Amino acid sequence: MSIEIKAPTFPESVADGTVATWYKQPGEACKRDEHIVDIETDKVVLEVVAPADGVLKEVLKGEGDVVLSAEVLATFDSGAEASETPAAKADAPAAAASDASAKETVEIKAPVFPESVADGTVAAWHKQPGEACKRDEHIVDIETDKVVLEVVAPADGVIADIVKAEGDTVLSSEVLANFAIGAEGGAAAPAAAPQAAAPVAEEAGDEDAVAGPAARKALAEAGLTAAQVKGTGKGGRITKEDVEAAVKNKAAAAPAAAPAKAAPAAAPAPLSADGRVEKRVPMTRLRATIAKRLVEAQQTAAMLTTYNEVNMGPVMELRSKYKDLFQKTHNGTKLGFMSFFVKAATEALKRYPAVNASIDGNDMVYHGYQDIGVAVSTDRGLMVPVLRNTEAMGLADIESGIMDFAVRGREGKLGMEDMQGGTFTITNGGIFGSLMSTPILNPPQTAILGMHKIQERPMAVNGQVVIQPMMYLALSYDHRMIDGKEAVQFLVTIKDLLEDPARLLLEI
Structure with missing residues (x-):
């Protein structure tokens, strides 16, 4: 039975995608759910799998072609058996000449980058020349300014030679390495592995x-x-x-470790012209993109910042009183401060729709929902996953969602769907000790709230000097969309709600 293989359905913010890599060719057999093609968007690479056991019949969209949501990529024969492809027959003599045990030698290429990505960088090779690879085994990472792309082995075989080393810049579909299909690890490859690679492979074994x-x-x-x-x-x-x-x-085994197994001495640190130690590291693609967008936000928006301070005593007292019961009631979810800020911001956004809006060209888009992005620090840089429909979420739902984002952010598992959209953003520099800062807008949003460190300070209360746990708040906003009066009143609303948390329940 003939079946159409279609591109995934893209979200509204993604117009189209690009066919990055076909892992199967016409006439090749496929297993159900086997990975057959990658579709790359401007935010993430989407995998398309075989719908059933069968054979790929005809490829309608080649590598590099732009595809729309749900557009047909290929036709597929369910239940059919594979036949040898013309390409395999043509390459067989050359492959046999280069390696007696190899059926075919193919080029491993970089993925097809979308139009917005000019090039990539080879981040890490996980296999070296002469090492055996299994089909679909992860062999090299290509880092772009938006995401790290994984390139896998096209079949069982051996990496013959590496063309692009770690740190090299590569273009779309540029050759990264040559791969001997069917060869066994340790066999003589067309380009012999460096002498240093052999002991590494022997030491690595199954632990690589x-x-x-x-x-x-x-x-x-x-x-x-x-x-x-x-x-x-x-x-x-x-x-x-x-x-x-x-x-x-x-560390525990250090006293008993034999000198022969000690780690090799580190290479001398590079020295500057005056003899002092310094280290030069290229900026990662993601870091460069973050820098570019922050600069663009400052250059294109009429950005201003207004400040206020909030007495965190009432929230801290409420949290201290109920945190144990809250955790027990909500299956281990801990009660933090961020959920109070998200709820307060949600209520304030309802009252001041301009702060919940965005700018699209010459249009001002007012959103009838509250999707709040929460900045999360990860090893690769700052990510802003989005809590959807916070107006319908309780404190436990918010805390659970934020914790899930933090865990997946550290593991590099945040997807495109987690970070797209958002009508407002909250960032918390206080967890790093910041007392006051000026947050930068997250376009196309028109405002961002900055939280800071809770600091005990002497405050005048009813004619008395009282020590209070205070926090500075900062609201950066786009003056093209929001007037100063609205911005100040929005921030005062958040302050009032936090200093009297009962208002959050009563919505007053």
Whole structure:
């Protein structure tokens, strides 16, 4: 039976996508749910899988083609059996000449980048020349200014030679390496592996697991290699927790460690012209994009900031009184301060619709819902996942959602659907000790609230000097959309709601 394979249904904010990589060719057999093609948007790479056991019949959209939501990519024969493709027959003589055990030699290419992405950087090779690879095994990371793209092995075989090393800049569909399909690890490849690669492969063995960006950073900080850490994640992936455990085990075993197994001495740190130590590291793509957008926000918006302060005593008293009962009632969810700010901001947004609006060209878009983005710090940079319809959420729902974002952010599992949209943003510099700052807008939103450190200060209360736990609040807003009067009143509303939390329940 013939079936159409279609592109995923894109969200409203995504106009189209690009066919990045086909992992199957016409005539090749596919298993149900097997990964056959990647569709790349400006925010994330979407995987399309086989709808059933069968054969890919005809590819209608080639690599690099732009596709619309739910557009047909290929036709598929359900239940059919594979036949040898003309391409495989044509490449067979050349492959046999280069490696007797290899059926075919193919090029591993970088994904097709969308129009908004000019190039990428080779972040990390997880396999070296001469090492055996399994089909769909993760072999190299390509970092763009928006996301890290994983490139996998096209089949069982061996990496013959690496064309683009770590740190090299690559263009869309540029060749990264040559791959010998069907070859066995250790066989003579067209380009022999460097002498240093062989012992690494021998030492790594089964422990040569894949590490994500957060884990690789932890490995670098700990002075460990992937071969020294046992991965417990999916498919043997190394997690940040695995690295921390390895560091503890290494420290415990240090007294008994033999000198022969000690880590090799680190290379001398680079010196500046005057002989002092310095280190130069290229800016990551994500960091460069964040910097670019922050500058654009300052250059394009008429951004102003208004400040106020709030007495956190009432909220702290309420939290202290009910936090244990709250945690017990809501299945371990802890009561924090952020949920109070989200609820207060939600109520204030209802009263001042301009603060909940966005600018689209010359149009002002007023939203009839409150979707609040909460800034989360991750190893790769600042992410802003969005809590949807906060007007319908309770404190426990908000706290649970924020915790989920934080965990997935650290693990690099936040998806495009988590971060798209949003009508207002809250950022909390207080967790790092900031007493006061000026937050920058998150376009196309028209306002952002900055929370800060709770600091005890002497305050005048009814003619008396009283020590109160105070927090400075900052509201940055786009003066093209919001007048100063509205901005000040919005911030005062949040202050009043927090200083008398009963108002949140009564909506007054």
